[in-house]
Amino acid sequence: MAGGSGGADAADDTRTARSLAALSFAITVIAVGVPVWLKTTEIYRAAIPYGGIAGLQELELRVGDGARLEVLAENGPAAERLAAGLAPLLPDCRLDGRSFTEAERGRLAAAADPWAADDALNSVGESDHLRLIVLPERLVPSAAAPVMFGRYTDVLVTPTVGAEQLAALLRQTVVGDVSDAVATRRVRSAPAYDLLVGAAGRLLEPVIERLRPLANISVKSQHLYHADLGVRPGWDDTAGEYFLSEEQLSLVVTPLEARLGASVSGRPTLQFVVYVPSPAERPLHLRPAGAADAFLSPRWGGVQVYNPPAGQETVDARRVVTVLVTQLRLLLGVPEPPLEAVVRPAGPSGLRGWELMALRRLRAVENVESARRNLASLAAMLEQISNIVIDDSRAIYDPSMLALLYFPDDQKYAIYIPLFLPVSIPVLMSLRSIWGWARGAPEKVKAE
């Protein structure tokens, strides 16, 4: 181990040894370390179909989409003719026509007028889709309106009905989009509602049953004694009554609500107040005079004033509930047929079959709209926050989503640098000398 030439060989040998050793370090760091780093710090993001969500924004949904309208007539060709006539006017609905079945004919034979025919056709149960019944000639009264809305899911038409008129009426009611006036008045869709009623009763049960496919309504009632409306009614000498003007009505609702003490629940609350004025202020009417002394507050509920007959202190439940059901219908956004259409009285359940169907269709459209909006905002948020974990099965409110939410990128570097930088500097610097050795350049001896 002595001698100049041996020394040079030994120096070369050590240089090779040193370079190989440094190279093995570098290889391990790059080939093992970097993939391990990338794999272990990746944030699991389940694939989100951003394209699909964006595409959903283009979707135009109408209330009538996919509605099924079946035309029934005495004979098949007549039904099909009407259906074919309506098809271009109602492009989003599915129209088909057929003749009456034997059973239906039998039941119709016993009917004497359109409403009886309506009952007869629905005696074994309401149909689950909208039907246009072309009445037989004998059932059509001479001065009948061409279109009559039944109590169930049928619309009765005369054989000579015009397709455009029929389509227009159907658009307004059964398969129509909701008008702006109704949209601001109706309470938002919810799976359940709370009804606070001033004076309820068994009369409400059929209504609530009828609405059950749409929503679960729970009714609560309370009585408030010695309650004041908070506004002083005017006295009309000529009519001999107290009255509340329109401007005063808007001041009534807020103090009333403060006193009503609604319970907190997750469901939208509809308040229906029956106000019985004190004997000193009877009779109390609302001006301008309407069919009943009642008014609606959009999305909140309704107030009606009930003047008991002279000498009595009881409340006529039937009258009260009638007004209440009307207000409920308005608040739910039940489509109102135009004044010139003939509509059959709704009966004890307060809601006609086709109205319920329209409400459900409206609810479906609202849900799709809301889902679409939520998805769009969710996708936008997830795209913006790049380090949030997207789990396959958990929703946005799950606590595990917050694990990385407030973890800015620069904190990550604060974690890596103290450990890895001091270690990697010699490795990186030795890469230079490895490069020199690989190229075969003579070793540079550093001056002290």
Add this chain to the structure above:
Amino acid sequence: MMEPLLLIGGAFVRLYLMHNDFFKNLCDGTIFSTPVSSWKRVTEGSYLMGQDISPYEGDMVHEPPLTLLLYNLLLQNFAGIVPAFFILVDLLTAHILKRTADKFVQKQEKPAVRSGAAPPSSPSPVPLIVTAVYLFNPCTAVSCAALSTAGLHQLPLALVFYAAVTERWWLCLCSLSVSCYLDLYPVVLLAPLLAAVGAAGRSRLLAALLAAGCWAGLLLLSAHALGDWSFLRSTYGFILWTWDLSPNVGLFWYFFTEMFQHFESLFIATFQINAFIYAVPLTLRFRGQPVLVMFALLVLMVTFKSYPSVAEAGLYLALLPLWRPLAPHARYGFVVTCFYASVMVLAPVMWTLWIHAGSANANFFFAVTLAYNAAQIFLVTDLLFAQLKRDHVLTHGTAKEVEGKPAKLVLC
């Protein structure tokens, strides 16, 4: 003549420590009994086996199956002689170390004798020093008294060194696979061993296959004895993923108690890579001295493994005298000695203050642990530098210049 005396002295020291109350309290700490080497857990595993429950079901037992079965046998039948068993294993390890030192010193002196120098007048004191260091080292003595199985794991490692020095390759590779089977980390010794095998002219591939085959055989035997492979998670899985963060003299626990969960796997991977990464570069750098590389890797393994106990330090401290010729070139001898001495005293003190007195906290103990690990790193780097300096001196003399220009010695 000296050796039996030393052995008997070592046995007495251990017996005394085992029956002394003060040291009994000392032994409770995890300085000596880590989750991997605690005798309490072995007895728990033995009890579970007696109840026909798999000992690896919970998180208590991390002992490999074959040794667990051995201990179970001992506990069932010869429960009284378990302390004697530990002492015997320690004495056997000390004897093997002496034989290693004998052979190593002989090899060291051979070139000098061949080149004509007179043979040394008296036999070298190094082998006896080695034995004495191993037997009377507080690390190993108290570990034996604490019945830490880490002390038992030093026996195969000592055999590896013995067989490497005496060039008995079959014994070497088989004891290496036993050692790897017991703790995972001795696999780093395979790199210098293969270099030594290659230098001795034997087939390296065959050697690697032999070691791998032995290890696989032990694993298969364990699976057969237990009936399934569930022990893998509790032994190797536990060593690699370190989910138990109870304090010990290692570096893992303190770091990972503060780690964000998101980065945990990254840093565990980093720490484990760090434990294994030095094998190949050091082997390449010090091609001519495989035993030195084995020693350096032993020290690095003890520093960077996931659950070290001080018993493992006892082994390399005992082997340190073998490199007496490097002492003149070592720069940090005094510093390292002071480090070790203060750590020996402070570690139990800080532990007691933290756990028993409640007036210190984890930082005190971790500071001592850091000093301990720093001492080990200083030892390794100093030793390797000393070797380089010695090589340089032997080739170029004590001049500080290479080819007329002032030069600086670098490790890599």
